[in-house]
Amino acid sequence: MCNLHGELLEAYDNYRNELLDAGLLLGSGVEGVYGLSGTFEGIIEAFERYVTREGAELKPEVMRFPPILNRKTYLSTDHIETMPDLMGSIHTFKGTQLEQLEMIDKKNNGEDWTVKLAPADVMMVPAACYPLYPTAANTVLPEEGRLVDLRAFVFRHEPSPDPARMQIFRQREYVRLGTPEQARSHRDYWLNKGQEMLKAIGLPVQAELANDPFFGRGGRVMAATQKEQELKFELVVPVATDKKLTAISSSNCHLDHFGKEFNIQTQDGNHAHTACIGFGLERITLALLKTHGLDPEKWPAEVKQVLDI
Amino acid sequence: MCNLHGELLEAYDNYRNELLDAGLLLGSGVEGVYGLSGTFEGIIEAFERYVTREGAELKPEVMRFPPILNRKTYLSTDHIETMPDLMGSIHTFKGTQLEQLEMIDKKNNGEDWTVKLAPADVMMVPAACYPLYPTAANTVLPEEGRLVDLRAFVFRHEPSPDPARMQIFRQREYVRLGTPEQARSHRDYWLNKGQEMLKAIGLPVQAELANDPFFGRGGRVMAATQKEQELKFELVVPVATDKKLTAISSSNCHLDHFGKEFNIQTQDGNHAHTACIGFGLERITLALLKTHGLDPEKWPAEVKQVLDI
Numbered sequence: 001m002c003n004l005h006g007e008l009l010e011a012y013d014n015y016r017n018e019l020l021d022a023g024l025l026l027g028s029g030v031e032g033v034y035g036l037s038g039t040f041e042g043i044i045e046a047f048e049r050y051v052t053r054e055g056a057e058l059k060p061e062v063m064r065f066p067p068i069l070n071r072k073t074y075l076s077t078d079h080i081e082t083m084p085d086l087m088g089s090i091h092t093f094k095g096t097q098l099e100q101l102e103m104i105d106k107k108n109n110g111e112d113w114t115v116k117l118a119p120a121d122v123m124m125v126p127a128a129c130y131p132l133y134p135t136a137a138n139t140v141l142p143e144e145g146r147l148v149d150l151r152a153f154v155f156r157h158e159p160s161p162d163p164a165r166m167q168i169f170r171q172r173e174y175v176r177l178g179t180p181e182q183a184r185s186h187r188d189y190w191l192n193k194g195q196e197m198l199k200a201i202g203l204p205v206q207a208e209l210a211n212d213p214f215f216g217r218g219g220r221v222m223a224a225t226q227k228e229q230e231l232k233f234e235l236v237v238p239v240a241t242d243k244k245l246t247a248i249s250s251s252n253c254h255l256d257h258f259g260k261e262f263n264i265q266t267q268d269g270n271h272a273h274t275a276c277i278g279f280g281l282e283r284i285t286l287a288l289l290k291t292h293g294l295d296p297e298k299w300p301a302e303v304k305q306v307l308d309i
Numbered sequence: 310m311c312n313l314h315g316e317l318l319e320a321y322d323n324y325r326n327e328l329l330d331a332g333l334l335l336g337s338g339v340e341g342v343y344g345l346s347g348t349f350e351g352i353i354e355a356f357e358r359y360v361t362r363e364g365a366e367l368k369p370e371v372m373r374f375p376p377i378l379n380r381k382t383y384l385s386t387d388h389i390e391t392m393p394d395l396m397g398s399i400h401t402f403k404g405t406q407l408e409q410l411e412m413i414d415k416k417n418n419g420e421d422w423t424v425k426l427a428p429a430d431v432m433m434v435p436a437a438c439y440p441l442y443p444t445a446a447n448t449v450l451p452e453e454g455r456l457v458d459l460r461a462f463v464f465r466h467e468p469s470p471d472p473a474r475m476q477i478f479r480q481r482e483y484v485r486l487g488t489p490e491q492a493r494s495h496r497d498y499w500l501n502k503g504q505e506m507l508k509a510i511g512l513p514v515q516a517e518l519a520n521d522p523f524f525g526r527g528g529r530v531m532a533a534t535q536k537e538q539e540l541k542f543e544l545v546v547p548v549a550t551d552k553k554l555t556a557i558s559s560s561n562c563h564l565d566h567f568g569k570e571f572n573i574q575t576q577d578g579n580h581a582h583t584a585c586i587g588f589g590l591e592r593i594t595l596a597l598l599k600t601h602g603l604d605p606e607k608w609p610a611e612v613k614q615v616l617d618i
Contacts, residue, residue, distance in 0.1 A: 026372060026374075026444050027444075028378060028379045028382070028440065028443070029379045029381060029382070029443065030379045030380075030430045030431055033375065033377060033378070033379065033430075033431060034375075035372050035373065035374045035375075035440060035441075035444065036372070036373045036374075037371065037372065037373075038370070038371025038372070038373070038458070040373075041371065041373045061347070062346065062347025062350065063335060063344050063345070063346065063347070064344065064345045064346075064347070064349075064350045065335075065344045065345075066342065066343075066344075066462060066477040066478075067376045067462055067477065068342060068464070068476070068477050069337060069342070070337045070338045070339045070342065071339075072338060073337070073338070075416065080412070080413060080416060080422075081413060084402040084409055084412070085401070085402055085403070086401075087401055087402055088399045088400070088401060088429065089399070089400045089401065089423055089426055090397045090398070090399060090400075090433065090464075091397070091398045091399075091400050091423070092394070092395075092396055092397060092398065092466040093393040093394055093396055094394070097524075097525040097526060100393055100524065100525065103389070103393070104389060104390060107384065107389060112428070113389075114398055114400070114428045117398055119421070119423045120397065120466055121339045121342075121468065122339055122342060122476065122477075124399065131337065131344060132344075134337070134338065135335050135336075135344065149347070153375060153376055153462070155377070155399075157401040157429055159430065167377070167431065168375040168376065168377050169375075215406075215409065216406040216409065217406065
């Protein structure tokens with residue numbers, strides 16, 4: 001284990017333990033899965049109201065999706081090709097009473113009791129915008145395109161001691177569907193606005209060119225292409241430690257990726273382009289608690305004023 | 310198909326289609342899994358603030374858990390014995406690149422591509438209070454017991470055309486941990502208060518003795534015992550149709566069931582008793598929309614006043 005790795009682990013452990021000791025996070029016994037205190041949730045709620053206020057003049061459609069989505073929708077995307085190691089597939093018991101007894105026996109003997117479970121019609125949501133696209137499938141967008149305000153829990157199977165790398169967390173997003181120009185200008189607008197918003201609450205964010213964590217060898221090529229085309233920017237900030245910056249927001253151009261997969265068209269008959277800004281609500285809260293201290297009542301007056309808390 | 314069944318199905322279809330046409334629900338292609346419009350979510354938020362106000366004088370601890378929980382916690386309960394058919398077990402891909410290609414081949418050939426997925430360390434939350442108990446495991450409660458305010462998404466694998474029977478929905482709960490008397494009086498207090506609260510927003514609820522949907526032949530005995538001991542009451546109201554009443558809230562005594570499973574003790578060294586009131590947030594919203602109409606701006610003034618919308 002190299003020194004940096006050791007230092008990082010120590011920083012993760014220290015901050016995680018501080019949060020657990022303060023009761024802001026509640027341990028579940030699984031890395032990256034926590035309960036949240038009322039104080040923690042209250043900061044998320046305040047930040048969400050801030051996002052709503054800042055986006056209000058754009059008059060977005062508001063949609064809220066649950067943490068699960070149609071298995072067919074999942075398979076309509078390329079997630080199984082690009083990030084299969086992060087997926088959550090939901091399985092259930094569809095057997096008889098006899099099969100139940102066999103399953104319980106397996107469990108009691110410490111064997112894998114899940115072997116006969118059947119896949120349900122649903123998967124965990126991998127990103128907040130995935131459930132949106134099928135609702136727009138096979139439509140032609142109005143000339144001005146569409147702007148949608150989303151929030152959802154998303155699942156990423158990546159257990160980690162870093163308190164900022166949760167297996168389940170909430171993304172608040174503004175997604176634009178439209179022409180290439182509409183999508184690109186949405187991304188650029190929010191990349192800039194997101195920085196202003198986060199700086200206004202005392203988070204010293206920087207924009208960084210980034211890539212998604214694509215799987216395997218082919219993934220390295222995809223990541224390089226994504227960077228070359230400057231499709232993904234993250235707003236990063238120190239959370240557990242100054243030694244490593246953590247993304248708390250990301251602004252992405254998807255080109256016509258989802259437009260093609262779900263046959264969403266613009267007036268000119270081309271496939272729609274999409275773009276989004278996503279705010280990682282738990283990470284932003286963790287960054288605020290690290291930057292301003294664990295007691296929001298003692299945060300700087302100007303931060304409390306912007307967040308209206 | 311008997312007449313009542315046919316009538317019910319028609320009523321479910323009618324109300325579901327009304328909600329979909331109004332854009333209040335967004336179809337996912339899977340029964341019981343919907344996106345919600347901003348209006349629908351706004352009603353949930355208003356009802357939640359109402360619950361918070363009504364519970365404030367009791368000074369509950371506030372905790373918010375995500376929709377997944379530790380697989381070990383799940384197995385510490387008897388859910389696999391009592392309601393296995395409702396479970397959601399989360400599985401993921403932990404293989405190599407070669408195994409990924411085999412999985413994708415299976416998917417492309419229309420075979421079951423999930424066969425080699427591995428169980429992750431987490432399961433879907435079956436009821437909002439399940440993640441709470443391990444956080445109190447092996448503790449002795451203070452003399453006054455504890456009162457916890459919870460909200461979580463819960464998963465129940467029961468696809469249904471009834472818009473009020475969702476596979477994933479939110480429960481808002483007040484859970485009491487304490488002596489048998491503390492638990493029982495919490496249940497009785499909220500059974501009464503819950504009725505008052507729901508009647509105050511124009512929902513003509515009735516209290517009904519009820520039982521959990523236990524699985525199999527043994528389940529029928531458990532259900533009968535639960536009823537005999539008067540452990541579970543539901544507040545029911547017409548939603549899609551007057552022909553069948555739907556539970557929108559339930560008040561439950563768990564006796565020392567969870568106290569034993571998680572070794573939570575009272576001062577006298579006995580296992581703690583627990584009790585809860587749960588509000589089904591999506592169902593309450595569906596009941597309000599059915600009772601007062603699909604446009605909350607046109608709801609009766611007294612309902613809007615109580616909900617502060």
